[in-house]
Amino acid sequence: MYVQRLGEMLKISEENLKTSCSLSLKAQNFPDEQFLVEKSPASSHAFFSFPGSWSVDGWYSGDKAFGEKEINLELFPSMRSIGNYDKDDKPEDREFATGFVNQAFLHRLEHVLKTSQLVNQVEAALKEQKSIIFTGHSTGGAIAALATIWFLQNYPNANNGAFCVTFGSPLVGNHIISHALRREKWSQCFIHFVMRYDIVPRILLAPLTPIQQQFEKVLPFFNPTSPNFKSEVLGASPEALHFYANVIRNASSLTSHVAFQLMGNTNLLLDTVRHFTKLSPYKPFGTYVFCTGNGKLVVLKNPEAVLQTLSYSCLLSSETEHAAAIAHKCLNEHFGYEKEFLGDESSLDMQNVVDFDKLELLLGSDGYLDDLGLGVRARLSLCAAKKFEEKKQENEKNVASKVEAFKDVMKKLEDYRDFCKENGGYYQAFKTQGEKKDFDANVNRLVLAGIWDEIIEMLKRYALPDEFEGTYKWIELGTKFRDLVEPLDIANYYRHAKGRRYMDKGGRPKRYKYTQRWLEHHLKLQPGDCGKSSCFWAEEDESLKQ
Structure with a gap:
């Protein structure tokens, strides 16, 4: 005792x-x-x-x-x-x-x-x-x-x-x-x-x-x-x-x-x-x-x-x-x-x-x-x-056990982004889907999205420790994920959107909304202040239509 x-x-x-x-x-x-x-x-x-x-x-x-x-x-x-x-x-x-x-x-x-x-x-x-x-x-x-x-x-x-x-x-x-x-x-x-x-x-x-x-x-x-x-x-x-x-x-x-x-x-x-x-x-x-x-x-x-x-x-x-x-x-x-x-x-x-x-x-x-x-x-x-x-x-430990695999996939997308910078641009290359590299990047995007969607579902059920969203390592990891992967999600969205806007209700996935809110809360910023970089291409795509 x-x-x-x-x-x-x-x-x-x-x-x-x-x-x-x-x-x-x-x-x-x-x-x-x-x-x-x-x-x-x-x-x-x-x-x-x-x-x-x-x-x-x-x-x-x-x-x-x-x-x-x-x-x-x-x-x-x-x-x-x-x-x-x-x-x-x-x-x-x-x-x-x-x-x-x-x-x-x-x-x-x-x-x-x-x-x-x-x-x-x-x-x-x-x-x-x-x-x-x-x-x-x-x-x-x-x-x-x-x-x-x-x-x-x-x-x-x-x-x-x-x-x-x-x-x-x-x-x-x-x-x-x-x-x-x-x-x-x-x-x-x-x-x-x-x-x-x-x-x-x-x-x-x-x-x-x-x-x-x-x-x-x-x-x-x-x-x-x-x-x-x-x-x-x-x-x-x-x-x-x-x-x-x-x-x-x-x-x-x-x-x-x-x-x-x-x-x-x-x-x-x-x-x-x-x-x-x-x-x-x-x-x-x-x-x-x-x-x-x-x-x-x-x-x-x-x-x-x-x-x-x-x-x-x-x-x-x-x-x-x-x-x-x-x-x-x-x-x-x-x-x-x-x-x-x-x-x-x-x-x-x-x-x-x-x-x-x-x-x-x-x-x-x-x-x-x-x-x-x-x-x-x-x-x-x-x-x-x-x-x-x-x-x-236990749920948090299970999430943490996937971090190394998560980082490996992130590294592949980082390499893809660096390659695309010299070959027409990250966003446009992925949106066009003209090379095998683009297809592989899409597979990696889906892998990462699946991991984060699982985390978000647990957060919606309050099935992770209450401290999770205030823990810096998760805020940092979520921010890196959002900055790297959301432009690809936006590109994929506008390939299939049929006139819908990404930023309208039901467009932007919660995995990006949540991780953005974590950072804004951590930095004591107003809602929306941290979404400009990862959502830039959504605004750009909309402006081109006008």
Whole structure:
């Protein structure tokens, strides 16, 4: 079993984790403040904490069942898939490639950025050469997470040592947010602590409609300014039980559906169920630290494993447990972080920590997984989540194994291009197809196109590691391929086009669109800036027709 100190594992000092917890809870006592900031000359860090929201409108807004909204790409330009995103796509198609976040949380952050001193305070802290830590408890954690993405996006040269540390935060965005954060290598900046039974991180796995009445009655339990704050009567009420049951039922439906997909189940019935049953779009991102309640901490970085753990760890763990008691406990545990991290028997002091990625998922007994209530079915789902990530790594290795053969074919086309420069030109020679060399070049073009089309298909299915499109060796290889081979594709296209334009929709192959977008994103250029060289001959051919 792989056990080490939590601070070493997360690359943040345990003292900063304790300070984050203290300040996130402190912010809840100042609900009228947009944020609190704490920094001292003796500290190398500046902490920004955000209070929570205790109205339904602070959780769900807009007309979507789960309160989600397409992210503002002007504010968060990296929160999309690089290759799959096309600004000209229809709105209903963009969910496949665009980050979606909770609308209420997004609007609150946008309001804070426009109306408060947050930007000025952050920039002042940076001038003092302080590392930034955003933190929050409950929905304050969700705002802290979005603020961290904003910071990483807007201060790329100042994010060394930046962290987001949340306690009992609800989920914030869809799978594209997780994908983009991992691609940008920002995912490790996010650390989320979750008590085993805390209901709040699970709430957005349920749509508003079936829980709204109970949610409105339960929210005062969490509100420090309410007479019903931590009310035993409210915690043990039928509304609390129904609220818990509805959230867990929806969470279970989602995680069961996801687990079947992870296991490769292609049953059409699953798609039918998805069509008629609204499933939450939210997915975890960053590092999650689950607190078992007895001093043990389980660290997970696999977003699919986190989702499964969120669902299964909050279920009744035995027939002797009473549902109403668990429902009450799920509300109370939202306040358990102070004792867990700042009490006399702090989990950070006990250092009973295990890394899920290094843990063998045996179906038999294991202390850490047992303490999270993860039985055989849960472990099978966790195994599937692990294997899903491993399959992505395996797919990349398979692609990498073809690189040398790929380069050999590229070399043949480079030699062909050099030969053609002295004999009428690369583009025109290939378009004419008058020599055997031209025929051989066409065969090599098709070989390379087949390899890259296979890569693009895997990217469309998100079957490669999230980091793939941001890895320089693939960006460089894709750029060389595009510059060398696309002119040949254009020549071939205009041999058979029959009046169609190469740059029109459906003309230019995605293998060139994707690799161009990778380079533009890497160089922080506008869409279209890097396509001029490889698409030159398409423009030339069109101009000759006019």
